[in-house]
Amino acid sequence: MERLEVLKTYKIYIGGKFPRTESARYYSPKNAKGQALGNICLSSRKDVRNAVVAARKAVGGWSERAAFNRSQILYRIAEMLEGRRAQFIDELIFQGATKAAAEKEVNLAIDRLIYYAGWCDKYVQVLSSVNPVSSAHFNFSTYEATGVVGVIAGQKTSLIDLVSIVAPVIAGGNSCVVIANENLPLCSVTFSEVLNSSDVPGGVVNILTGKQAEMIPALTTHMDVNAIAYCGNDSATLATIQENAVGNLKRVRAYDKNWMDAKSQDLYLISDFQEVKTTWHPIENIGGATSSY
Amino acid sequence: MNKKGGLEIPDFNQSPKIDKVGVEERVARFQKRSIKKESKMQGLRMALNMIDLTTLEGKDTPGKVKQMCYKAMHLHDVHPGLPTVAAVCVYPSMVKTAANEVKGSGVKVASVSTAFPSGQAPLEVKLIDTKFAVDSGADEIDMVISRGKFLSGDYNFVFDEIAAIKEACGKARLKVILETGELVTLDNVRRASDIAMYAGADFIKTSTGKIQPAATMQVTYTMLEAIRDFHLKTGKMIGMKPAGGISNSKLALHNLVMVKETLGNDWLTNEWFRFGASSLANDVLMQIMKTETGIYQSKDYFSID
């Protein structure tokens, strides 16, 4: 007899753990051939809530880590992804991609992680400023993470759409709650397994599968979410998100990009989820000494 | 914690910290006070009455001192009703001459002592110097602290020396000169002020007039804050004497504003506040005449001395 295949249960990813949705519901998106992709968790508003709690708990430690350390961890994600290339390619093909497209996407996702890994300890240098104020003060502006970012991932493809937005968000020290690709969820779930084996602290990235329409309201109205990254081009959805964000003045960033485009990676995707902090301190001119005699 | 005469002596290493930029901002606000009309006249008269008219030169002679003493009592006889200055300030060898001259006028005689201005002499010499001045008739003694000892961290030495001089002063009031131009930082100024007050100073004074910078408003303000804190803690009033560099009326008025807003009106008498200056008096006089007549004045009409 042929060996019976062990099927994968696709779970969501919250606080570094892989629970099933608390609602115990599922959905079964199908590929173009009509094959069910799997029994995917149909996450609920409560899953959103739990994920935000996990993200909030994680953001302090993550944002205070040395930038160099965050850089190493992003590089580690790329390493782990490289090690699982075959699995991602298989999933992408199963979801409907050609082999060539699938390979290209995985390669690009790995390279993109490395691109942002490199930025972790550089964007502050590039964007910060020392401001020459007129008074006897030292004044500088630097960047800090905005906090918990709600990410609504792009719906074109499964892996690169997720990696392209999550990487800059976490490179900048934020944590995030991601609403994954609704119809092509497999790589999102598998990517959370990569994250889990890459020294990314639990809660820094939380990934939920399910219906966007169900989760977006809970995520975008949540008073403990500081920013929203909306990847898509539906103007009605964006308008709703913007309205929902008003409650606690979330920063809303919308991206209608083809993430397969090499030019879609950018320093400013990091700074979009940063706050500029300006610090002042007096400079004492002791005894009137000058630096040149 | 040590005790001296019922006072708890604090650890002078723990003297309050001073932020110089903050002090400069506060001083700038005093300088922005606009003193006009009545308050200006009142302030100018007050300033005159707070001056310690000073001559501290190697070439001082009884003749010079006598002339200055006359000026102290007759600032500008053309204008009747002006106050006298508070005191004349001279070297110990000139005290007897000065005391004779101002006798009965209410003008006090202050004498520098303790190997002024450097203070580089043994304590015995400083005590003899002080006693000589007191015995010659000085009402007030202006001593200098040992800045070298202070800067090398020997605060106990500085404290004990002041206490010893205070004892030698007897009834004379003791002004302790910190020579802030040599202490450099405001943190040091604050610490030296605390040491002087706890050791028994009746007045603290910025400078000898021989070192620059002397009585900057930043330094004086720092010392006024020290006096206020000492008063809050002990209930004792200490006097303040900025000396050196206060040569015009505007600066004098700004100093008075600073005293008023830092310590209050109680300190606005020559019992608690003095200007150590030689050229201030004439500028104040010129301002008084200008304010009264509306006409700008010439130095030729005001006696030097």
Add this chain to the structure above:
Amino acid sequence: MAKKQIKGWDYSPAPESTSHIDLKKRYDLYINGEWVKPSSKKYFKTINPANEELLAEVAHANEKDVDKAVKAARKAYEEVWSKTSPSERAKYIFRIARLMQERSREFAVIESLDAGKTIRESRDVDVPLAANHFFYNAGWADKLEFAFPNRKVEPLGVAGQIIPWNFPLLMAAWKIAPALATGNTVVLKPAETTPLTALKLAEVIHDAGLPPGVVNIVTGYGDTGAAIVNHDDVDKIAFTGSTGVGKIIQKAVSGTNKKTTLELGGKSANIIMDDAPLDQAVEGIINGIFFNQGHVCCAGSRLFVQESVYDTVIEKLKHRMDSLIVGDPLDKNTDIGAINSKEQLDIINGYIKIGKDEGAEMYQSKCDIPGSGFYCRPTLVLNVAQSSKLVQEEIFGPVLAIQTFRTVDEVIQKANNTPFGLAAGVWTDKGSRIFNLTTKLRAGVVWANTYNKFDPSSPFGGYKESGFGREGGLHGLEGYLKMN
């Protein structure tokens, strides 16, 4: 010695003269380089809050007027301003800065008359800083390619700008200067209680020869502001004001392509550690909460004092408060002027009443205050609980809520425990502690061993519900640019 010792010394009145100013009885709208009558035909009064006397009547712009202004701005953008070379644009802005400096005294006196702020502040802070903002931003006009590495930038188009009454001229400068430098044209609405200096600025802009329509000033109330926000042909909304109105604006622009920057409210923590330079810290507390009558979005309105120095700090603070002079804004010796309006005074008094009703320990300085006009004594509310409204809500007046703390962790938590995140102050002599606090406080501006300092080169703006976007400095340009 003079027999009679003089005791006590008070400052004689030293009022700034108002003879040097030129105020019209009635102001129209400044649209397309001309003064035009409002189609509403309505005018409203602006009064001097120090004595409630009428200063001038000012046009109330309606939707039609706003539309006219936006059309003028659009036309000026398309036909003139976007075709003006950046270096020429810079020269116009430099010229505005210079003209403001030349007319500084007039601006200062009118600002004090209209807003109730002290002449000391309008003369030494508002007016010079406003001119400096033009001067600083002017130089950016032809250097924008250096501001954002690897990006090509272009202006957005027409910027609608709505400014508050607390720094009328300064806020106009904060808004107009970067908008012009980045190549946008402007429709600006000043606050209804303080429109005069913005209208005087229109005169300066006119005298500077700026092409018609590049800057338009429309006066009015909230409906005028709403007309700007809702106008389809506005590309950018820059708003400074309350968080409540900021949210209404943000909601209104949802689903549009309008870019927004919001500078909103705050309840900023001013933290005094036990090793701080206490006398300077006290000055920082005073400056933090009583600057501009406390009408400052970044006011240090929550004071946290470490328990071991609490008594000392409060004693010094009360002493310093008692030396503050409250009164005629035009007197050069006045430290605290008039509350901007009757409405604002009522709001502040409402909070003071809450404090009294809650039985809070309160201290008000003993100074005299004038009998007419809108005045409020500097007020401390001591030992107040974190959950009190006085700690939670922005009062926008000279009322300081004081709390104690024991450890650094505790104060960081309490300071961050607010929906706002505009500013914070930290007072300590220890460098490493300064950086611990300044990095952990969630606020856009952190003053260490100083407070309420502003500079054109220094970005200003908040975290969380204090708004988004920055104004000032290199970072202030971003809100007026499209990045390609």
